[in-house]
Amino acid sequence: MSEHTQIEIISIGDELLTGHIANTNAAWMADQLLRRGFRADRITTVGDDNGAIVEALAAAGRRAKTILITGGLGPTHDDVTRTAVCQFFETLLILDEDVLSAIHHLFSKRGIPMSHVNRDQALVPRKARLMPNDRGTAPGYILNNGGATFYFMPGVPHEMRRMMEEYVLPNMQGSMASRSVQNHYLCTIGIAESTLYEKIGNFEDIKRMVRVAFLPGFSGVKIRISADGDDREETARRLAEAAARVRQNIQPFIYAEEDIPLEQLLVSELTARGRTVAVAESCTGGLLAHKFTNIPGSSKCFERGVVSYSNKAKMELLSVPEPLIAANGAVSEAVVLAMAAGVRSLAATDYGMATTGIAGPDGGTAEKPVGLVYVAVASEQGIGARRHTFIGDRVSNKERFAYAALNLLWQHLREADKT
Amino acid sequence: MSEHTQIEIISIGDELLTGHIANTNAAWMADQLLRRGFRADRITTVGDDNGAIVEALAAAGRRAKTILITGGLGPTHDDVTRTAVCQFFETLLILDEDVLSAIHHLFSKRGIPMSHVNRDQALVPRKARLMPNDRGTAPGYILNNGGATFYFMPGVPHEMRRMMEEYVLPNMQGSMASRSVQNHYLCTIGIAESTLYEKIGNFEDIKRMVRVAFLPGFSGVKIRISADGDDREETARRLAEAAARVRQNIQPFIYAEEDIPLEQLLVSELTARGRTVAVAESCTGGLLAHKFTNIPGSSKCFERGVVSYSNKAKMELLSVPEPLIAANGAVSEAVVLAMAAGVRSLAATDYGMATTGIAGPDGGTAEKPVGLVYVAVASEQGIGARRHTFIGDRVSNKERFAYAALNLLWQHLREADKT
Numbered sequence: 001m002s003e004h005t006q007i008e009i010i011s012i013g014d015e016l017l018t019g020h021i022a023n024t025n026a027a028w029m030a031d032q033l034l035r036r037g038f039r040a041d042r043i044t045t046v047g048d049d050n051g052a053i054v055e056a057l058a059a060a061g062r063r064a065k066t067i068l069i070t071g072g073l074g075p076t077h078d079d080v081t082r083t084a085v086c087q088f089f090e091t092l093l094i095l096d097e098d099v100l101s102a103i104h105h106l107f108s109k110r111g112i113p114m115s116h117v118n119r120d121q122a123l124v125p126r127k128a129r130l131m132p133n134d135r136g137t138a139p140g141y142i143l144n145n146g147g148a149t150f151y152f153m154p155g156v157p158h159e160m161r162r163m164m165e166e167y168v169l170p171n172m173q174g175s176m177a178s179r180s181v182q183n184h185y186l187c188t189i190g191i192a193e194s195t196l197y198e199k200i201g202n203f204e205d206i207k208r209m210v211r212v213a214f215l216p217g218f219s220g221v222k223i224r225i226s227a228d229g230d231d232r233e234e235t236a237r238r239l240a241e242a243a244a245r246v247r248q249n250i251q252p253f254i255y256a257e258e259d260i261p262l263e264q265l266l267v268s269e270l271t272a273r274g275r276t277v278a279v280a281e282s283c284t285g286g287l288l289a290h291k292f293t294n295i296p297g298s299s300k301c302f303e304r305g306v307v308s309y310s311n312k313a314k315m316e317l318l319s320v321p322e323p324l325i326a327a328n329g330a331v332s333e334a335v336v337l338a339m340a341a342g343v344r345s346l347a348a349t350d351y352g353m354a355t356t357g358i359a360g361p362d363g364g365t366a367e368k369p370v371g372l373v374y375v376a377v378a379s380e381q382g383i384g385a386r387r388h389t390f391i392g393d394r395v396s397n398k399e400r401f402a403y404a405a406l407n408l409l410w411q412h413l414r415e416a417d418k419t
Numbered sequence: 420m421s422e423h424t425q426i427e428i429i430s431i432g433d434e435l436l437t438g439h440i441a442n443t444n445a446a447w448m449a450d451q452l453l454r455r456g457f458r459a460d461r462i463t464t465v466g467d468d469n470g471a472i473v474e475a476l477a478a479a480g481r482r483a484k485t486i487l488i489t490g491g492l493g494p495t496h497d498d499v500t501r502t503a504v505c506q507f508f509e510t511l512l513i514l515d516e517d518v519l520s521a522i523h524h525l526f527s528k529r530g531i532p533m534s535h536v537n538r539d540q541a542l543v544p545r546k547a548r549l550m551p552n553d554r555g556t557a558p559g560y561i562l563n564n565g566g567a568t569f570y571f572m573p574g575v576p577h578e579m580r581r582m583m584e585e586y587v588l589p590n591m592q593g594s595m596a597s598r599s600v601q602n603h604y605l606c607t608i609g610i611a612e613s614t615l616y617e618k619i620g621n622f623e624d625i626k627r628m629v630r631v632a633f634l635p636g637f638s639g640v641k642i643r644i645s646a647d648g649d650d651r652e653e654t655a656r657r658l659a660e661a662a663a664r665v666r667q668n669i670q671p672f673i674y675a676e677e678d679i680p681l682e683q684l685l686v687s688e689l690t691a692r693g694r695t696v697a698v699a700e701s702c703t704g705g706l707l708a709h710k711f712t713n714i715p716g717s718s719k720c721f722e723r724g725v726v727s728y729s730n731k732a733k734m735e736l737l738s739v740p741e742p743l744i745a746a747n748g749a750v751s752e753a754v755v756l757a758m759a760a761g762v763r764s765l766a767a768t769d770y771g772m773a774t775t776g777i778a779g780p781d782g783g784t785a786e787k788p789v790g791l792v793y794v795a796v797a798s799e800q801g802i803g804a805r806r807h808t809f810i811g812d813r814v815s816n817k818e819r820f821a822y823a824a825l826n827l828l829w830q831h832l833r834e835a836d837k838t
Contacts, residue, residue, distance in 0.1 A: 017459045019450025020634045020641070020678075024441040026464070031438025040436045042471075043464035045445070048632075052461075074612065074633075111808070115613040135810055137613075156635075158811045193493060194534040194556075213467070214493075215434045216575075222439070259439075279726075285712025286705035289726040293704025294814055296780055304732035307698075307708040307724030309717075313766065317723070317736070347732065361715055389529060391554050392577045395713055 189220030318342030608639030697766035737761030
């Protein structure tokens, strides 16, 4: 492997080794690399430990040309990255007046007092070229050693992201040839990974042309097809041909041919048609509304949401009749249909969506187990519900329930196209 | 470092190197290890590549006694872990009849047809001891090499979690001494990491006794104090003494002394008091309700939520007067107060909460920039609002807005205790 490895990510922080947080920084960085024709070959996570950091820098420097490092530049004493940097690169810390005045400026902008430990963040390794941080106090560093370039960035996600976009990625693009990797996504929903694989059929031909990855997630399975080659046009042709072969037997399950979540497609489609939607949530508890409102511009189509967690809320806000709940239970097809119709009527939107189910860990019975959900969509074309059973914990059940509802809305939009 | 490294995690999957998903599995595993007195020393992520997997297994086997591996056991062709396992451990695949019948059972339970590629998952390395997978199709393997134990688990989170809890962790606890690490958490909210650090004061004494980590997140900064030693009682005493010293100057910002999110504390507190809450969300778009409803048992205190994304919804559902919006704008203290009072009245709950702000990336002005939020809480004791300005992207702004609202509710609950 070593001879192919060219780009590595090193994530520094005890919090990553104690499970306090997931390494979302590395995921974001890897994605940005891929979008620009680079690829991360390895991600190594070590703690706030001088020896471990120095060893990881040395090992990565032997394998890779470019090393992206995040974390450990914060104000408190457990951030030892700067000390390790000075040891590995044989340099010293000096006070940088420009950095100090930038830190002063940041604190006055947020209107909060500056603490003296923030002043220490203006201490930077003498050999480093600095990358300004306009969203936080710690600047980034660029350092070289034995033919490899090391980019040190803060661990705070939005600070790191800005620094990657403004300095690191442009610098990489200027100084090293990106592989001409081209990607094509086929985003599917409502079909299992193994069934997709079977439906696509013989992979042998396809694998001779391109690389195919199945990426399962709550929103369905995304298929990423990657091709590389020196001839950009030939690569694009090969990618398109492979995509056509993969696509042909699974077309009804593909909601997008770029890497976007289903809710982003739905916001685009609804907005393009001038349609509006409102949601009534029981078991998803606000997650469905959260997914819509994560998309910039969603206010054009998303009118409102109701988290009708109690039966009283279902009756009062959504006009679900009490006898209907008494006869069928709150988790039932009859109730989810009434909720979808109710929220559509309440909000006077084109579409009404609803969820009711049992997310767990408690509340399941033999007939209505944990993981059971009913989802419904109402529109002027009519109203429909689906029943699904998933296996998972509370949070992953909520995710699957929300995507079951979004999938049903997508199906309704396609039906509307046909008529 | 190498001589201290005892436990390593290897995460396998192209999707982790292309940024498709964050490595939440490794975070969860590291957390579980810590809770049982173990500690992960390193996390290495490699792709679905036979050479890279074999090299990572060999390197980890040289450093560590226990290696936990996830990923690459799925049904499709890009999951090459099994092949690498056979190469590294010099063994072959055989069909296991028990695994095959378990796979049959799973598909019949979910009521979906079994595909023939799932049958291949009953092919397992001959030398492996198997760990059953009652939530999915791929069993886990335990294999030994050169004094190190390798645990292979599927990458699907809820399958891996079950396997860790039922087999891997009990096996580790039976076969190796855990370090007697004890942890104490001080979870804070509403104070910056650097200010916390200053308020706590001289760390030199504390650092002689214990290890202290600052863990910043959307819900505030958690301080983890860790102590280890052979004498369990002495370690506990030392930990308690250090916790008392850290606590003394920051008491007003501590919401819990165990590692829980603020919403979990609030659900416990509200439930214990027999109090109920309803939320009215504009800029947080359902996230606040989602956070409450992620907590099992939240239905006892969380009555309903309203995502009043449009002004019409604010007026119709929350009785916010149209002239109030016209005079102040939807993002204003006047409107957030009306929303909180409105939802409390609508739901007839003890507490009403509200958010209105500008999550971005668009919609900001010089006076009302992206990152501005007003949050409010209404109760029989009165009503109050706070204004904050954060710096971040849309999704992180929504997170910070939600925690600003939760923080205000927590302050109201403490005020109620005093009266």
